[in-house]
Every structure is written in C-alpha cells, then in structure tokens.
Amino acid sequence: MGTIIIAGIPGAGKTTVIGKAREEVSVKFVNYGDLMFEAARSRGDVTNRDEIRSLPLDLQKAIQIDAAEKIERMGKVVVDTHCTIKTPKGFLPGLPVWVLERIKPEVIVLVEAYPSEIVERRAKDQTRIREKVAFKEIEEHQLMNRISAMSYAVLTGATVKIISNHNHSLMECVRDLVRIIEKGD
Amino acid sequence: MGTIIIAGIPGAGKTTVIGKAREEVSVKFVNYGDLMFEAARSRGDVTNRDEIRSLPLDLQKAIQIDAAEKIERMGKVVVDTHCTIKTPKGFLPGLPVWVLERIKPEVIVLVEAYPSEIVERRAKDQTRIREKVAFKEIEEHQLMNRISAMSYAVLTGATVKIISNHNHSLMECVRDLVRIIEKGD
Amino acid sequence: MGTIIIAGIPGAGKTTVIGKAREEVSVKFVNYGDLMFEAARSRGDVTNRDEIRSLPLDLQKAIQIDAAEKIERMGKVVVDTHCTIKTPKGFLPGLPVWVLERIKPEVIVLVEAYPSEIVERRAKDQTRIREKVAFKEIEEHQLMNRISAMSYAVLTGATVKIISNHNHSLMECVRDLVRIIEKGD
Numbered sequence: 001m002g003t004i005i006i007a008g009i010p011g012a013g014k015t016t017v018i019g020k021a022r023e024e025v026s027v028k029f030v031n032y033g034d035l036m037f038e039a040a041r042s043r044g045d046v047t048n049r050d051e052i053r054s055l056p057l058d059l060q061k062a063i064q065i066d067a068a069e070k071i072e073r074m075g076k077v078v079v080d081t082h083c084t085i086k087t088p089k090g091f092l093p094g095l096p097v098w099v100l101e102r103i104k105p106e107v108i109v110l111v112e113a114y115p116s117e118i119v120e121r122r123a124k125d126q127t128r129i130r131e132k133v134a135f136k137e138i139e140e141h142q143l144m145n146r147i148s149a150m151s152y153a154v155l156t157g158a159t160v161k162i163i164s165n166h167n168h169s170l171m172e173c174v175r176d177l178v179r180i181i182e183k184g185d
Numbered sequence: 186m187g188t189i190i191i192a193g194i195p196g197a198g199k200t201t202v203i204g205k206a207r208e209e210v211s212v213k214f215v216n217y218g219d220l221m222f223e224a225a226r227s228r229g230d231v232t233n234r235d236e237i238r239s240l241p242l243d244l245q246k247a248i249q250i251d252a253a254e255k256i257e258r259m260g261k262v263v264v265d266t267h268c269t270i271k272t273p274k275g276f277l278p279g280l281p282v283w284v285l286e287r288i289k290p291e292v293i294v295l296v297e298a299y300p301s302e303i304v305e306r307r308a309k310d311q312t313r314i315r316e317k318v319a320f321k322e323i324e325e326h327q328l329m330n331r332i333s334a335m336s337y338a339v340l341t342g343a344t345v346k347i348i349s350n351h352n353h354s355l356m357e358c359v360r361d362l363v364r365i366i367e368k369g370d
Numbered sequence: 371m372g373t374i375i376i377a378g379i380p381g382a383g384k385t386t387v388i389g390k391a392r393e394e395v396s397v398k399f400v401n402y403g404d405l406m407f408e409a410a411r412s413r414g415d416v417t418n419r420d421e422i423r424s425l426p427l428d429l430q431k432a433i434q435i436d437a438a439e440k441i442e443r444m445g446k447v448v449v450d451t452h453c454t455i456k457t458p459k460g461f462l463p464g465l466p467v468w469v470l471e472r473i474k475p476e477v478i479v480l481v482e483a484y485p486s487e488i489v490e491r492r493a494k495d496q497t498r499i500r501e502k503v504a505f506k507e508i509e510e511h512q513l514m515n516r517i518s519a520m521s522y523a524v525l526t527g528a529t530v531k532i533i534s535n536h537n538h539s540l541m542e543c544v545r546d547l548v549r550i551i552e553k554g555d
Contacts, residue, residue: 089477089550090531093524107274140532147520150332153278157246161275162325180274292459335517339463346460365459
C-alpha cells in the first residue's frame with residue numbers, strides 16, 4: 001500500500017478526523033505545508049510560513065518539489081494537505097503534476113460535510129460573511145476539490161475516496177479513514 | 186475518425202444503448218474489461234476476472250497497457266468501458282494517463298440518466314440500499330465521471346459528449362450515439 | 371506575472387467585461403481564435419474561420435500549437451478564449467495539454483453568471499430553444515468549464531478564479547478582473 005493523501009476545506013473537520021485516526025493506526029502522518037516550510041527555511045528562502053506564497057513562482061515550485069521528494073523517500077505515509085487552496089487569485093492546485101509524479105498517491109481521501117454544517121462550524125470560531133455567500137462558496141470549493149482530486153487520479157491512477165464527516169457521525173468518518181489506511185479497502 | 190469511448194454508471198442503460206446502436210452501424214465494438222481479462226489470462230496472471238483487482242498495482246498497470254495496445258492496433262473502434270469504477274477505496278479512473286496515451290480517444294460518450302431513473306432501474310434487479318443514499322451516490326458517481334472524462338479530454342484533445350438515456354427516450358439516445366459513430370458529428 | 375486566460379460561455383458577458391477592463395489596464399489582450407485563424411491562413415490551410423474545424427485533427431493541432439507559440443513569445447498577455455467549446459461531438463477542450471505547455475497560464479479566469487441570467491441575455495439576441503433545456507445545458511457547460519479549468523491548473527500550476535458577472539454588478543466583475551491583471555492578487 002502506497003501513500004495516502006487527506007484533504008478537506010476549513011470546517012470539514014479534517015484535523016479532528018486525523019487526530020482520532022492517529023490513535024488507532026501506527027502509520028506515519030506528515031503535513032505537506034510543514035515539509036514545504038522546512039524545505040524553504042533550510043534553503044534560506046524564508047523565516048516564516050507566510051513568506052512562501054510571496055516568493056517567485058519558480059522558487060515556490062522548487063520548494064514544493066523538495067518537500068515532495070522528502071515524502072517520496074518516506075515509504076508508506078499519510079499526507080495531510082489541501083486539494084486546492086483558495087487564494088485571491090483563485091483556486092490553486094495543492095498537488096500540481098510535478099508534485100504528483102513524486103508523491104505518487106494511491107488513495108486521495110476528501111473529508112467533506114454539508115455546506116450548512118461547515119458554515120455553522122466556522123461561525124463558532126468567528127463572526128463571518130453573510131451565510132448565503134458562504135454557503136455558495138463552500139459548495140464551490142468542495143466541487144473544485146473533487147475536480148482537482150479526480151484530475152490527480154487520472155495522472156497517477158490513485159482512487160478518490162469521499163468520506164462524509166457530518167455532525168454526530170465523526171466516529172463513522174474516522175472508521176472509514178482507518179479502514180482505508182489499514183487494509184487498503 | 187478515431188476511437189470512441191462509451192461509459193456510463195450501472196443503471197444508466199449503456200448496455201441497452203450499445204446493443205441497439207450495434208444493429209445500425211458496422212464499426213467494431215470491444216469491451217475494455219474483456220480485453221484486460223484476456224491479457225491477464227494469457228500472461229498467466231489470473232484464471233478469473235475478479236482476481237485482477239487483487240494483483241499488485243504494477244501488474245495491473247501492465248495488464249491495462251497490454252489491453253490498450255491491442256485497442257491501439259485495431260484502428261477505428263468503439264470501446265465499452267468505465268470512466269471511473271466505484272471501489273471501496275474510492276473512485277478509480279478507468280482510463281489513467283498511461284491508457285489514454287495509447288487509446289487516444291477522439292470522442293468520449295457518457296450515457297447518463299436522472300438519479301431517480303437509475304434508482305428505479307436498479308431496484309428492478311434487486312432490493313437495494315435506502316433510496317435517498319442511492320440518489321446522492323448516483324449523482325456523485327455521474328459527477329465524478331464527467332470530471333474524469335473532461336480530464337481525459339484535456340490530455341488527449343477528445344470531446345466529451347453527454348447523451349441522456351431517459352425513460353421512454355431510448356431510441357433518441359441510440360440515434361445520438363449512432364450519429365457520433367457514423368459521421369463524427 | 372505571467373499569462374492570464376479569460377473564458378466564459380456565450381451570455382456570461384465575457385466580451386463586455388473584457389471591454390471595460392481594457393479601458394483600465396495597459397496590458398495586451400489577444401484572442402486565441404483570431405491567432406489560430408491567422409496561423410491557419412498564413413499556412414494556406416483555410417480562407418475563413420469556419421473551415422478550421424473541418425481540417426484533419428493533426429492539422430488542427432499544428433495550428434493550435436502555432437498560435438500558442440505566438441502567445442508564448444508575447445510575454446505577459448491576457449488571452450480571450452474558451453475553456454470548452456460545445457460542438458456536436460461534445461465538449462471540446464479549448465486548451466489541451468499541447469497548448470497549455472506552451473501558454474503556461476498563471477491564472478485562468480472564468481466569467482460566470484446564473485443560468486437564468488444567461489437564458490435571458492441570450493433570448494434578447496434571438497428566439498431560442500425551450501428555456502428549461504437551455505437552463506440545464508448552461509449549468510452543464512459552466513460545470514464542464516470549471517472542470518477543464520481545474521484540469522488545466524493541475525497540469526500548469528495556474529490558479530482558477532471564478533468571477534461572477536451578475537445583472538447590475540458588471541462593474542464589480544470588471545474590478546475583480548482588473549485587480550487580477552494589475553496586481554496578480
């Protein structure tokens with residue numbers, strides 16, 4: 001069994017699901033953003049994470065590749081990352097082709113929830129933009145994640161597994177993830 | 186005119202539509218799953234179809250390539266296959282890039298129907314999971330098929346043609362398919 | 371900042387938005403269809419635009435590449451084009467991989483509107499097919515555009531920016547586009 005990617009938009013509950021799953025499996029989890037930051041810092045390019053996005057595109061690409069090669073050398077691992085990142089310039093693919101061909105994922109897991117649930121979860125953190133706009137934007141972001149995940153799959157042969165993390169069903173979602181990690185089906 | 190791919194989820198009526206279309210055109214139809222099984226059996230890897238999915242991934246890839254090369258040598262042909270296969274590990278792309286670059290499709294035809302129609306057609310075969318879940322899952326699978334088809338198109342330049350096989354309009358659907366096969370438009 | 375692609379289906383208002391944006395920025399705009407026609411005509415392949423689609427596929431591909439290489443040599447430019455073209459054979463990707471690897475877009479902007487708005491705008495031009503069919507087809511085409519745009523992004527690392535051009539909010543849409551062109555965010 002190869003590398004597993006886990007992604008989900010803010011409020012889908014990815015971090016909670018991963019936290020619970022780690023209690024049940026022995027496989028290593030890594031955060032792709034952390035690895036990118038490490039790679040960028042050790043190259044002397046940045047001193048904090050937010051600076052990465054301001055670097056020239058060629059340099060960002062080199063950092064992405066450094067981090068991907070590190071994952072490649074790890075063997076079986078679960079990578080916590082983003083399918084697409086919502087930026088002011090639009091949806092940025094988290095795993096462009098030069099990252100994919102190094103990570104070679106076997107399964108891409110998307111943690112999803114209903115837009116209404118995500119609006120509600122986000123509202124607990126802070127006061128937010130109008131609910132109706134938020135709802136539409138969440139639908140849009142989850143769609144763009146499905147699309148990019150399936151695109152990644154076509155290029156790598158990975159499967160795309162959608163697991164639902166609805167209110168009051170966290171443990172079912174965790175069980176689905178653990179099953180994928182442990183048995184590969 | 187090059188190779189035409191036809192795909193559709195269970196219950197969309199792909200087999201019926203293909204059966205009717207074959208009565209009207211002279212072009213050769215092949216089933217990609219059959220060709221994969223033949224390739225696997227002649228390599229001595231399996232004795233029945235279901236064993237293919239349990240083989241190591243590298244071997245599955247070699248079998249996919251064998252079958253795709255066979256199609257490549259056939260000239261104009263209609264390939265009956267799946268855009269994505271729903272597995273316990275998620276949606277598996279039926280035509281990953283190493284298959285696409287050999288088959289080089291010119292048109293990818295998706296046979297679709299309303300989720301309500303597909304639920305109903307499937308129910309005729311067997312008692313099934315709750316209708317509401319089924320409805321959502323069918324919508325999801327048809328979406329993942331559209332996404333993978335369009336991804337295939339970007340890599341090959343093929344067109345993606347959606348033809349609707351709604352209740353009581355089978356012959357319109359067949360006519361659409363025949364038109365694509367015969368005239369290329 | 372690199373090349374920006376702008377696409378949108380008929381009735382989304384792409385041309386109007388581009389017209390307004392050009393009044394505010396100094397960057398060069400080109401139309402990909404025009405460049406393809408120029409390339410085809412100077413090769414002696416066609417005398418009018420409509421002939422291009424009837425040429426053998428290899429020749430169409432060569433013309434697409436000629437036009438893409440011209441854009442490549444232009445430096446920063448905004449390219450007015452289509453994500454997918456709706457043809458009788460299905461949705462044709464406007465930017466297949468051999469075009470993408472030359473244009474190397476940095477942002478892909480999709481101009482969208484509600485299907486109801488697009489139906490209404492199209493109706494002003496001519497009498498049209500039944501509204502309900504049109505609505506469904508518009509939704510489908512906008513979805514296929516999002517899918518192809520995200521596929522393009524995975525292959526190039528571009529972002530996909532959706533900007534809404536709703537009735538009575540043209541200037542907000544123009545402002546969004548100008549911001550992307552000028553500042554890259």
